[in-house]
Amino acid sequence: MGFFLEVLIGGLLTGVLYSLVALGFVLIFKASGVFNFAQGAMVLMAGLALVQLIQPTYIGLWHFVGIGALVAAVAGLLVLRVLRGGTFAVVKGDWRVHLPMLVAVGAGLVGGLLALAGGAKGWPLWLAIPAAIAVMVAVAWVVERWVLRPLVNQEGIILFMATLGITFFIDGFSQTIFGSNVYPLNVGLSKDPVFLLESVFDGGILVNQLDISGAIIAGVLVAGLAVFFQKTRIGRALRAVADDHAAAQSVGIPLNWIWFIVWSVAGIVALVAAIVWGSKLGIQFSLTFLALKALPVLILGGFTSVPGAIVGGLLIGAGEKLAEVYFPALTKYVLGTAMPGGIEYWFAYVLALVFLLFRPQGLFGERIIERV
Amino acid sequence: MSAPAAPAIAPVNVIDVANIEVIYNHVILVLKGVSLTVPEGGIVALLGGNGAGKSTTLKAISNLLRSERGEVTKGQIHCRGERVDGLTPNDLVRRGVIQVMEGRHCFGHLTVEENLLTGAFIHGSKRRQIADDLEKVYHYFPRLRERRTSLAGYTSGGEQQMTAIGRALMSRPTTILLDEPSMGLAPQLVEEIFDIVKNLNEQERVSILLAEQNTNVALRFAHYGYILENGRIVLDGAAAALRENEDVKEFYLGVGGEGRRSFRDVKHYRRRKRWL
Ligand SMILES: Nc1ncnc2c1ncn2[C@@H]1O[C@H](COP(=O)(O)OP(=O)(O)OP(=O)(O)O)[C@@H](O)[C@H]1O
Ligand SMILES: [Mg+2]
Numbered sequence: 130m131g132f133f134l135e136v137l138i139g140g141l142l143t144g145v146l147y148s149l150v151a152l153g154f155v156l157i158f159k160a161s162g163v164f165n166f167a168q169g170a171m172v173l174m175a176g177l178a179l180v181q182l183i184q185p186t187y188i189g190l191w192h193f194v195g196i197g198a199l200v201a202a203v204a205g206l207l208v209l210r211v212l213r214g215g216t217f218a219v220v221k222g223d224w225r226v227h228l229p230m231l232v233a234v235g236a237g238l239v240g241g242l243l244a245l246a247g248g249a250k251g252w253p254l255w256l257a258i259p260a261a262i263a264v265m266v267a268v269a270w271v272v273e274r275w276v277l278r279p280l281v282n283q284e285g286i287i288l289f290m291a292t293l294g295i296t297f298f299i300d301g302f303s304q305t306i307f308g309s310n311v312y313p314l315n316v317g318l319s320k321d322p323v324f325l326l327e328s329v330f331d332g333g334i335l336v337n338q339l340d341i342s343g344a345i346i347a348g349v350l351v352a353g354l355a356v357f358f359q360k361t362r363i364g365r366a367l368r369a370v371a372d373d374h375a376a377a378q379s380v381g382i383p384l385n386w387i388w389f390i391v392w393s394v395a396g397i398v399a400l401v402a403a404i405v406w407g408s409k410l411g412i413q414f415s416l417t418f419l420a421l422k423a424l425p426v427l428i429l430g431g432f433t434s435v436p437g438a439i440v441g442g443l444l445i446g447a448g449e450k451l452a453e454v455y456f457p458a459l460t461k462y463v464l465g466t467a468m469p470g471g472i473e474y475w476f477a478y479v480l481a482l483v484f485l486l487f488r489p490q491g492l493f494g495e496r497i498i499e500r501v
Numbered sequence: 502m503s504a505p506a507a508p509a510i511a512p513v514n515v516i517d518v519a520n521i522e523v524i525y526n527h528v529i530l531v532l533k534g535v536s537l538t539v540p541e542g543g544i545v546a547l548l549g550g551n552g553a554g555k556s557t558t559l560k561a562i563s564n565l566l567r568s569e570r571g572e573v574t575k576g577q578i579h580c581r582g583e584r585v586d587g588l589t590p591n592d593l594v595r596r597g598v599i600q601v602m603e604g605r606h607c608f609g610h611l612t613v614e615e616n617l618l619t620g621a622f623i624h625g626s627k628r629r630q631i632a633d634d635l636e637k638v639y640h641y642f643p644r645l646r647e648r649r650t651s652l653a654g655y656t657s658g659g660e661q662q663m664t665a666i667g668r669a670l671m672s673r674p675t676t677i678l679l680d681e682p683s684m685g686l687a688p689q690l691v692e693e694i695f696d697i698v699k700n701l702n703e704q705e706r707v708s709i710l711l712a713e714q715n716t717n718v719a720l721r722f723a724h725y726g727y728i729l730e731n732g733r734i735v736l737d738g739a740a741a742a743l744r745e746n747e748d749v750k751e752f753y754l755g756v757g758g759e760g761r762r763s764f765r766d767v768k769h770y771r772r773r774k775r776w777l
Pocket of ligand 2: 556
C-alpha cells in the first residue's frame with residue numbers, strides 16, 4: 130500500500146507539470162483559437178532566461194547585458210502603458226507616437242548598463258524572477274505584433290504552422306546562444322526526501338520535498354489565475370473573447386491587447402513550469418517537446434477547459450507511472466510472461482486515442498449552450 | 502489620423518455615410534454606393550430584405566467589417582465630422598458609437614451581469630460610474646435584474662436581446678447601431694423592446710441607427726427611414742411618409758392595392774441568394 134501511494138504521488142507530481150503546460154495551451158486556444166505548439170519552447174525559454182539571470186557565468190557577459198537591456202525595455206514600456214492608462218493610440222504626426230520606442234530604447238540602455246555593472250555576480254532571485262517574467266512578456270509582445278496580427282483571420286492550420294515556426298526558432302536560437310548543455314536551476318527549493326503519513330502505516334511514504342513544493346507552487350498559480358479570470362475586469366474580458374470574438378470586439382474590447390495579455394499569462398505559466406521542472410531535472414532542450422506530452426492531456430481534458438487541463442495532466446501523470454510499475458506484473462499474471470517496461474512513453478497517447486474514439490470532446494468538453 | 506482634407510460637414514450629424522462601397526474577400530461587392538445620415542438624437546431605420554446589406558452597412562460604420570474580411574473600398578464615413586473609416590471598433594466605442602450585433606451575441610458562459618460589465622470595458626476601473634450605469638440599465642430593463650446571476654446562454658431570446666442592448670449602454674454611447682432587435686421574438690416582446698429603445702432615445706438622447714426587416718414596427722418607432730436593396734438605397738424619407746408610400750406598402754408592409762402580396766413575387770425586387 131505504501132509503495133502504491135508512493136508511485137501514485139510521484140506520478141501525480143509529474144502530472145502537475147503536464148497540467149501546467151496544458152494550461153498554457155488552453156489559455157491561448159480559448160482566447161485566440163491558436164493551437165500554440167510553442168508552449169513547450171516557452172517553458173524552455175523561461176527556464177533559460179531565469180538560469181542565466183541567476184548564474185550569468187553560463188553565458189558571455191554581452192549576452193547577459195543584452196537580456197538586461199531587453200528586460201528593462203519591457204519594464205519601461207509596461208510602466209509607460211500603466212501611466213498612460215489604456216492605449217498607446219495617439220494622433221499620427223504627434224511626436225508622442227515615438228514615445229514607446231524612446232522609452233524602450235532608453236530603459237534598455239539603462240538596463241544594459243546595470244546588467245554590465247552587476248553582471249559577474251548574477252541577479253538575486255527577487256530580481257531575476259520579475260526579469261524572467263519581463264522576458265516572457267516581451268516574447269508575448271513580439272508574437273502578437275509580428276505573428277498574430279499579420280496573420281489575423283487566417284485559417285487555424287496556418288496559425289498552427291506559425292507556432293511551429295516559433296517553436297523551432299526559440300529552440301534553435303537558444304541553442305545558438307546558450308549551447309545545448311543541461312543547466313541546473315537552483316531557486317532554493319529543498320531537495321531532501323521526507324516521509325509522510327508515518328503514523329498511518331508502517332514506514333510511511335517517501336516523497337521528495339521538491340515535488341511537494343512544486344505542487345504547492347502550481348496550486349497557488351492556478352488559484353491566482355482563477356481569481357484573475359473570475360474577478361478582474363481583464364479576466365472578464367478574456368472570458369468574453371473566449372466566448373465570442375466578434376461580440377467582444379463590438380463592445381470595444383481590443384483583441385490585440387487581449388492576445389498580448391493571454392500570451393503573457395501563458396508565458397508566466399511557462400515560467401512556473403520551468404521553475405518546477407528545472408529544479409528537479411535542470412533546464413534542458415528536451416523541454417520543447419513537453420508540448421507533445423500536453424497533447425494527450427488536452428484530448429483527455431478537452432481543449433477549452435482549464436479544469437480539464439489540470440485534471441487531465443494529473444490523470445496522465447499518475448496513469449503512466451502506475452502503468453509503468455504495475456502493467457508488467459499484470460501481464461505476467463495474466464499471460465505468463467512479463468511485458469518489458471517503457472509503457473510510460475506511449476501510455477498517454479493510447480489513452481488519448483481511446484478518448485478520441487469514445488469521448489472526443491474530452492472529460493470536460495464544452496457544454497454547448499445554444500439557443501435561438 | 503491622416504485624413505485627407507475632409508469636406509466640411511455640419512457636426513449635427515452623428516453619423517454620415519457618403520457613398521460607400523464594401524467588398525468582402527476582395528471579390529464580393531455587397532454595398533454599391535450607400536449614403537445615409539443619422540442626425541443627433543434621431544432614430545433612423547435602415548430597411549430591406551435578407552441580404553440587402555443592412556448589417557454590412559452597420560459593420561462598415563462600427564468597423565467590425567475588417568474581422569470578417571470586408572473592406573470599405575470607396576466613399577467615406579464621418580462621425581460628428583471626424584473621419585472614422587480606418588479606426589478600430591475600440592476607437593469607435595470610445596467615440597460613443599457602438600453596435601448591437603444581429604443575433605444578440607451574448608457571452609453565453611458569462612452571467613447576465615458579467616455581460617453588462619464587459620460593456621464598460623473602455624471605462625477601465627471607474628467603479629462608481631460603472632455601478633451607477635449598471636443601476637441605470639436595470640432601471641430600463643427590470644427583467645435583467647432578476648436574471649443577473651443566470652448564465653446568459655440559458656436566458657430567453659428576449660432577455661438576451663435586452664442583455665445585448667444593456668451591455669452596449671454600459672459603454673455610455675451617444676449612438677447605437679442596432680441590428681435586427683426583433684429577430685426571432687414574439688410580437689409582444691418586440692413591442693416591449695422597441696418601447697425601451699424609444700425611451701432611451703428620448704431620455705438619454707441616444708441616437709439610433711436601426712437595421713430591421715420588420716418594416717412595420719421599425720417605421721412606427723423611427724423618425725426617418727432608408728430602404729436598401731441589393732446594396733443600394735432605393736428609397737428614403739420621413740417615416741410617416743414611407744408608411745404612406747404605395748411601393749413600401751406593397752412590397753414591405755404587405756398591404757398593397759390588390760390585397761396582400763409578397764414583394765418576393767416582383768422581379769424588380771427579387772432578393773439575392775444568400776451565401777453566408
Ligand atoms: N463575411 C461575408 N463574406 C462574404 N459575403 C458576405 C459576408 N457577410 C455578408 N455577405 C453577403 O453580403 C450580402 C449582404 O449581407 P448582410 O448581412 O449585410 O445583409 P442583411 O441586409 O443584414 O440581411 P439580413 O436581413 O438577412 O440580416 C449578402 O449577400 C451576404 O451573402
Ligand atoms: Mg443582417
